Amino acid sequence: MTTPTPMLLLLASEVTGRPVVTLSGELVAEIKDVVFERSGGRIAGFTLRNPGLFSRSRKDALPWMGVHGIGRDAVMVAGETVLIPANEIAPRKQARDADVLQDRVLTDNGRDLGRVVDVVLHSGTSLEVVGYEVEASEALGTAGRHVFIPLPDTVAVSGENLIVPAAACEFISEDLAGFGAAVGAFRARLREGAS
Amino acid sequence: MLFSHARKRDVVNTATATRVARVDGFVVLPGPARVALLRLGKVSGAGTLLAWEDVRGFGPDAVTVANDAVIRPPRDGLEQRAEDNDLEILGKRVITERGMELGSITDVDFDPETGAVTTLLTKTETIAGQRMIGLGGYAVVVSA
Numbered sequence: 001m002t003t004p005t006p007m008l009l010l011l012a013s014e015v016t017g018r019p020v021v022t023l024s025g026e027l028v029a030e031i032k033d034v035v036f037e038r039s040g041g042r043i044a045g046f047t048l049r050n051p052g053l054f055s056r057s058r059k060d061a062l063p064w065m066g067v068h069g070i071g072r073d074a075v076m077v078a079g080e081t082v083l084i085p086a087n088e089i090a091p092r093k094q095a096r097d098a099d100v101l102q103d104r105v106l107t108d109n110g111r112d113l114g115r116v117v118d119v120v121l122h123s124g125t126s127l128e129v130v131g132y133e134v135e136a137s138e139a140l141g142t143a144g145r146h147v148f149i150p151l152p153d154t155v156a157v158s159g160e161n162l163i164v165p166a167a168a169c170e171f172i173s174e175d176l177a178g179f180g181a182a183v184g185a186f187r188a189r190l191r192e193g194a195s
Numbered sequence: 196m197l198f199s200h201a202r203k204r205d206v207v208n209t210a211t212a213t214r215v216a217r218v219d220g221f222v223v224l225p226g227p228a229r230v231a232l233l234r235l236g237k238v239s240g241a242g243t244l245l246a247w248e249d250v251r252g253f254g255p256d257a258v259t260v261a262n263d264a265v266i267r268p269p270r271d272g273l274e275q276r277a278e279d280n281d282l283e284i285l286g287k288r289v290i291t292e293r294g295m296e297l298g299s300i301t302d303v304d305f306d307p308e309t310g311a312v313t314t315l316l317t318k319t320e321t322i323a324g325q326r327m328i329g330l331g332g333y334a335v336v337v338s339a
Contacts, residue, residue: 021290024225025331069339071294076336 009180010070011133012119020048020062021074027051028080029058034119035089036100036129043127045089046075061086070123100162105132105149107166111139113149116162120148120179130183132162140172148173150186165190196253198285198303206235206245206266207257215239215263222277223284223303228312228327230305232277233258235266242267243278253307281332289317292328293339300335 012034020028029048037044045063049055066082067075077083105113118133131150136142150171151164171186173179198221206216215238222232222244233245240263249265250258260266269275276282289297298317305312305324312324315335326337 018294019333021294021333021336022329022331023292023336024329025287025290025334025336027331027333069291069293071291073296074290074294074334076290076292076294 008123009130009176010121010123011176012121015046015070015075015121019051019074020046020077022077022079023068024079028077028083029060029062030055031062031075032057034121035061036119042129043121047086047089048083059086060084061089063089064127067127070127100132103160103162105134105162105164107169108163109166111166111169112137113140113164113169114147117146120176122180122183131179140169142174145174148176148179148182150179150183152187152190167193196305196307198305201253201305201307205257206233207259208261208263209251209259210262215260216243216245216266218258219243220280220283220285221303221305222274222282223312223327223330225327225329228315228324230310230312232274234278234280238266239263240266244269244274247310250310253310276332282330284315284330284335287330288334289315289320289322290334290336291339292336295339297322297337 015031015034018031022028030051032047032049034046035044043064045061047061048058050058060083063084066077068078069076100116103116114134114137116132117135119129120131122128122130131148133146134149136145136147149168167189168186171182173182202218204218205214208215216235217237218233219236220234221230224231230247235243235245245266249260251261252259269278284300284303287300289300297320300315301318302316303312304314314324315322322337328338329336
């Protein structure tokens with residue numbers, strides 16, 4: 001078995017407010033919100049607002065395909081031409097349905113693990129949802145504390161419930177530092193189980 | 196030669212042997228990173244820009260030009276921004292193409308023969324000039 005490689009992880013809430021900067025060094029906008037794909041497994045892109053304290057939302061958006069790089073301090077794009085009209089990235093209703101914050105995380109054998117307070121993203125060739133930060137329920141023994149629950153490659157999202165395999169409980173982390181390895185190990189376990 | 200050492204140097208007209216301006220700043224452009232223009236102060240005319248190709252020599256004591264006419268106003272939007280100091284590289288934040296900040300530019304090393312920018316310096320980093328991808332109003336962007 002190969003050791004899972006560490007992942008570079010970001011919290012969706014941390015991406016909000018980050019500057020969008022072109023490779024020619026111009027500030028285009030700030031990230032307003034993360035837009036999830038309806039499947040819940042990936043990011044469709046970002047809605048934008050103008051930079052500044054009392055800034056307005058913009059009618060354009062940044063699709064994930066237009067992102068050149070995403071790091072601690074900025075979201076980089078080749079140029080403003082990668083922006084698309086905001087209604088093309090997600091119609092208003094779909095964006096609301098795909099918002100997983102406060103949704104309940106249920107295991108496939110029916111345990112309520114808690115409610116989602118943030119989404120953990122992995123930045124690679126796509127921006128993938130790899131876990132949820134959850135306010136733990138009584139079922140976890142760490143009730144009320146925030147913990148990180150890893151996700152499989154695909155996850156079912158209904159608008160209220162997020163279903164994860166029961167095995168996810170064995171890979172829960174209390175901090176983000178160790179979570180990348182937990183996601184890798186959890187997914188390796190699921191693949192072994194499937195083969 | 197560092198920008199910090201090259202600033203304030205006199206610009207001398209070799210035809211008249213008179214001092215015609217002083218170097219106030221440098222306009223760097225990417226691809227490849229080079230000093231494209233000098234921003235001048237203490238000029239007698241309206242123009243404050245001097246294109247690198249109009250510099251006869253960038254010596255240890257003075258910058259020489261063949262005549263005063265090469266000191267000119269901006270010719271396009273980019274040069275106007277340069278004159279307005281919007282593209283000043285010193286003090287500008289450096290961001291990698293992966294979205295990580297590396298601090299702010301404290302000094303720049305360049306080749307006085309060719310104008311090529313060899314190194315960008317921040318408080319903690321020494322960045323090869325070849326890594327520079329872009330320079331705008333917000334940041335200097337460098338390859339990861």
